Amino acid sequence: MSLASQLVQYLFAGLTVGSIYALVALGFTMIYNATGIINLAQGEFVMLGGLVMVFFTMVLKIPIVIGLVLTVLGVTIVGALFERLAIHPLKNASLITLIMITLAGSILFRGIAMCLWGKDPYALPPFSGSKPVQFLGATIQLQILWILGITVLAVCGVGFFFNRTLMGKAMTACAFNPLAARLVGINVRKMVLFSFGLSAATGAIAGAIITPITLMEYDRGPLLALKGFAAAVLGGLGSGPGAVIAGFIIGILESLGAGLISSGYKDAIALLVLLVILWVKPSGILGSAEESELKKF
């Protein structure tokens, strides 16, 4: 393969994983915007999305579309329950406790997944067959187009929700100033619950669409969460568009690094990006310095 077509290959691979990072980053951003906390269990929503989809389509033999809807619904309920039972009771607790509870949730979900699905990775059939397509000299799996398409749809959907609907704007208001939001009649409790549900949903979508390509196992969560968080911070924590763009950037960087430099260290690439961003410019590329002065770094 020529270098050019290799690069196209890496680019598409990068866009593929980048989609997942973008969706995870979006999930982080939504919860952060509504509550100010970082949900360390975000990666587990993705993991559950993949494994639950496997259950519906492979075990119960439900058609893919319905399976996807059910999966998203199911994981959304999990996210909502998590918020009600674990997050909400601790809303006045110390920061360390809040961090730890999302960590506890992540471990719990992993443990449940391990009990239900074991440690082995599971596969899903690609949504529309496994015949690859030729594009600019590179061989692209059709599933990649599904991934990109659904990701774009999901991102646009979330964007529309936040910018055009009353509820979305209400959620943004909550993050900015919960007291003021309450005074204006916004039900902050419901908003927080909703943000967890929505984040779980986007995570589940990510898990369901990526499993045909990368498989899914019970402990995929933490690394995904770290990389998704790297994207969220890179894009300026709190900025949805920033998170998504940064997710793709990190995906492409990782793919290029894996292809051109070393595949063993590829995970470390995103992590290094995370550390460098946090150390040097925590407000991210698209965030403003003034805004981040107001946020607590």
Place this chain on the structure above:
Amino acid sequence: MSEQILRVQGLWKSFGGLRALESLDFTVSVQQIKSFIGPNGAGKTTLFNVLTGIYPPTEGTFEFAGRSLNGLKPYAIARLGLSRTFQNLALFGNMTALENVMLGRHIRTTAGLFSAGLRLPGMRREEKAIREEAMEELRFMGLENRAMMEATSLPMGEQRLLEIARALATQPKLLLLDEPAAGLNMRETAKLSETIRMIRERGITVMLVEHDMSLVMEISDEVLVLNHGKKIAEGGPKDIQRHPEVIAAYLGEEAGDA
């Protein structure tokens, strides 16, 4: 002419579009008791925050004992001899009253991690001295019976005195007191007034932000009035009381609330 301990020149502090301090000029003389008054939001606490290095000034300079303090971090400023108390109290609830005051001795002592961990003789001697000096400050503020109690379990009035004790333990040359009389009854305020005088007698200069006018008028050598971040008057207590702009600022504030 008495020696200047603090010189503020052309001090500006803006937060984005908000001008908290505007073109502030003043000096404080050694062992003076100088009060800063003004309606709420006039910028008094902001001034203290800038002087102690918590916010950098947007413009202007401030010199302490001849040294410029611009750009110094709070702990460096404390080390130079400028200490403060906080309007909303900043005691450490996870320590006893005595430990809080002992913390004040931190910048005047040196034992590090290793001499502490190994409990070397030098460190032990220093600890003993720290403990005794801290008890001295507690006695000075009349709090020696509270030494072993958790700092935030004390009544409000005593907590304010405790914070002053801690600030005194840092051996300051200049002490900034931010509303020390808030929440104190008349008897406690009288005791505070007496204490501030005794602090001055120790050779310490005192800058006071206060709303309690009787206290201010009683103990101040000089009063500076701030309104909307600007100095509108400066002088002896009697002159300030009669100053038309000052009266307008306070009365105008009340009329504006209507």
Place this chain on the structure above:
Amino acid sequence: MKRKDLYTLLAIALLAVLYPLLVGGNQYFISLLVFLGINGIITMGLSLLMGYAGQISLGHAAFYGIGAYSSGVLTTKYSVHPVGAFFIGIFLSALIAWLVGKPTLRLKGHYMAVATLGFGEILFIVFNELSPLTGGPSGLSGIPSLMIFGTPLEGAMYFYLVWAFVILLLIFSLNVINSRVGRALRAVHGSELAANTVGVDASRYKVQVFVLSAIYASMAGSLYAHFVTFISPSSFSLMFSILLLMMVVVGGAGTIWGALLGAGVLTLLPEYLRGLEDFEVLAYGAILMIVLLYMPQGILEGMRSLLGKVKGLGSAAHE
């Protein structure tokens, strides 16, 4: 040192001396407590960092690993004397902790947590990828036992070595807590702003205690390497970092005794869960969640307040 602490310390020391005799030299029980001691060393350091200074580290397995691999690699591949390797491990851990700590400890709460998570993961990847040096995922074997006067330290002798470390580090830690530095750390925990204003250079102390906790972890790693003589990256994974964190939180982050209690509980618990390995992760998640929701101050504080309530009831009944 406070009298209560001194008595507890002496009690622990006494129990440690008697333990091998009490279990009749049973190697299983002895090695169990060796691991407890090793974990206890790490959690003591973490307790200073988290409980007293109020910071967080979700990547401490990395320093444990640096200590273990330093001892392991240097003694097997370069014939360095174990004591030399031990100190090199400490130096490396301290250096990396200092380099990483300075920028990381400036971050607040969540960001510090995630940065330490990321750091821990990077080290884990490095341990796996540097196979020529570390043996990669298949691990490093043949680590020599420690020798004293020509005889290898094993079994009960190793137990005494580890617990000698535990006691000495306990004394060191208690001394630090009750000193000028300890007060400064607690002030930083209370309020960084107030601490700075009183003259404490909060940033400097945060980094110092982070480095110290890394040194503790490194020592534990070296002791671990020479005990098990085979190490692999899976012992230094994210799960172990989280387990360490759990030990501190479950036992009670607020005190060093809590950290030791937590180490005890979470080292011995997996032994009871033998055979229920499938449920291990689930159990950890459930325990952590329950503790955070109902006993956020940890088991030690929880027991203390429970005892207080019982005493209160008792004295009320007497009236």
